[in-house]
Amino acid sequence: MKPYDAVVAGGGLIGASIAFELAAEGLRVAVFDAQNPGREASWASAGMISPAPESSEMASLLPISLASVRLYPEFIRRVEDLTGRSVGYRKDGALDLLLDETGQAEIDEILALHRGAGLRAEALSGPEARRIEPALTSELRAAVHRPDEASLDNRLFTEATLEAARRKGVEIFAGNGSEALWTDGDVCKGLELQSGRVEARWTVIAAGCFSARIKGVAAYAPVTPAKGQMMALRCDSVNLKKDLWLGHMYLVPRNDGRIIAGSTVEYEGFDRSVTVAGMKRILSGATKLVPALESARIEETWAGLRPDSPDHLPILGPTDLDGLLIATGHFRSGILLTPVTARLIREWVTTQKVSEDWAPFSPMRFQRVRQSRGA
Numbered sequence: 001m002k003p004y005d006a007v008v009a010g011g012g013l014i015g016a017s018i019a020f021e022l023a024a025e026g027l028r029v030a031v032f033d034a035q036n037p038g039r040e041a042s043w044a045s046a047g048m049i050s051p052a053p054e055s056s057e058m059a060s061l062l063p064i065s066l067a068s069v070r071l072y073p074e075f076i077r078r079v080e081d082l083t084g085r086s087v088g089y090r091k092d093g094a095l096d097l098l099l100d101e102t103g104q105a106e107i108d109e110i111l112a113l114h115r116g117a118g119l120r121a122e123a124l125s126g127p128e129a130r131r132i133e134p135a136l137t138s139e140l141r142a143a144v145h146r147p148d149e150a151s152l153d154n155r156l157f158t159e160a161t162l163e164a165a166r167r168k169g170v171e172i173f174a175g176n177g178s179e180a181l182w183t184d185g186d187v188c189k190g191l192e193l194q195s196g197r198v199e200a201r202w203t204v205i206a207a208g209c210f211s212a213r214i215k216g217v218a219a220y221a222p223v224t225p226a227k228g229q230m231m232a233l234r235c236d237s238v239n240l241k242k243d244l245w246l247g248h249m250y251l252v253p254r255n256d257g258r259i260i261a262g263s264t265v266e267y268e269g270f271d272r273s274v275t276v277a278g279m280k281r282i283l284s285g286a287t288k289l290v291p292a293l294e295s296a297r298i299e300e301t302w303a304g305l306r307p308d309s310p311d312h313l314p315i316l317g318p319t320d321l322d323g324l325l326i327a328t329g330h331f332r333s334g335i336l337l338t339p340v341t342a343r344l345i346r347e348w349v350t351t352q353k354v355s356e357d358w359a360p361f362s363p364m365r366f367q368r369v370r371q372s373r374g375a
């Protein structure tokens with residue numbers, strides 16, 4: 001196989017967006033996927049672009065999350081202009097909902113977390129929230145409104161980004177997964193594929209939760225799959241505007257009238273089955289928030305595998321193998337972090353400098369942990 005400037009293992013949204021950015025700089029790029037690209041986590045996702053930190057432990061994610069939010073409109077414009085496809089972007093905000101009486105401390109905590117992060121957030125009473133979203137339950141006690149949150153149709157976006165990459169000259173190979181890194185001493189020369197070797201100056205691992213299965217990668221990207229179950233509902237009497245959150249449960253309206261309801265976080269290996277327990281949990285949250293959804297039609301159910309890392313943070317950047325870059329471990333934030341991930345990898349490949357501090361996400365952090373344990 002001919003050599004490339006960059007080869008990417010994995011054609012999910014992360015691999016596709018990196019390939020697109022690199023090809024836009026004039027590099028010869030190929031993407032190799034084990035199956036049809038774009039059919040894993042990026043397809044299964046809810047598509048929310050939500051930089052709000054879930055807890056103070058995730059605060060280190062905030063700077064790159066905010067950078068990604070800033071990059072999003074322009075990234076989408078480029079993809080949509082090049083392909084003529086819409087990706088279903090909506091910037092209508094989100095409501096964090098509280099149903100019980102003991103919510104005030106929780107509201108204060110959510111407000112403090114958001115405002116500390118420089119994000120707009122306002123407390124609403126139950127009736128105020130219901131004026132914005134009339135379908136919400138009358139049991140609602142209070143809500144936090146995050147007006148700047150957005151979402152998109154991740155399936156349309158992933159397809160469009162793959163197409164945009166193709167139009168920029170990226171060669172995309174389906175059914176030709178990467179089995180191992182091709183190394184020579186401390187240089188990564190490319191990938192060992194199902195079909196043989198491919199050589200490149202830069203090798204990018206973006207195979208989502210499957211990355212650690214590629215021989216030689218686990219030391220840099222010890223990712224595991226975190227299953228999330230989902231369903232798509234349609235209900236003629238419910239017209240939601242905003243993304244709605246109740247704890248970890250959410251409802252995300254799409255432009256085509258579907259309401260995406262999710263999700264679970266389960267560590268069951270690579271199992272993608274949809275279970276009664278998972279569906280029950282999602283439906284119970286959904287109907288508690290919006291009682292009229294009792295009459296909704298269930299259009300589809302599915303499950304996807306998020307790429308989780310030991311500290312739940314993404315794994316981004318160069319390694320101690322010359323030419324090897326990692327871009328995975330985005331866990332619950334891979335859609336949010338797509339534009340910034342693609343930008344940072346492109347900056348490193350073209351200038352060996354990056355515009356955001358990505359040291360906290362270095363693939364070398366797992367090796368340091370092992371060394372300090374004497375392992």
Ligand SMILES: Cc1cc2nc3c(=O)[nH]c(=O)nc-3n(C[C@H](O)[C@H](O)[C@H](O)COP(=O)(O)OP(=O)(O)OC[C@H]3O[C@@H](n4cnc5c(N)ncnc54)[C@H](O)[C@@H]3O)c2cc1C
Binds near residue numbers: 043
């Ligand atoms: C239920 C659910 C809801 C989510 N909701 C959100 C959300 O609202 N907002 C958000 O920001 N994030 C969300 N996420 C997370 C987000 O979807 C992921 O972080 C993101 O899609 C990861 O993209 P990826 O390209 O790294 O991985 P994937 O999309 O999984 O792509 C990996 C690709 O690698 C390929 N591959 C596998 N093995 C190999 C190999 N050996 N060689 C080559 N290729 C290989 C696969 O076939 C696949 O195409 C959600 C995820 C799930 C599952």
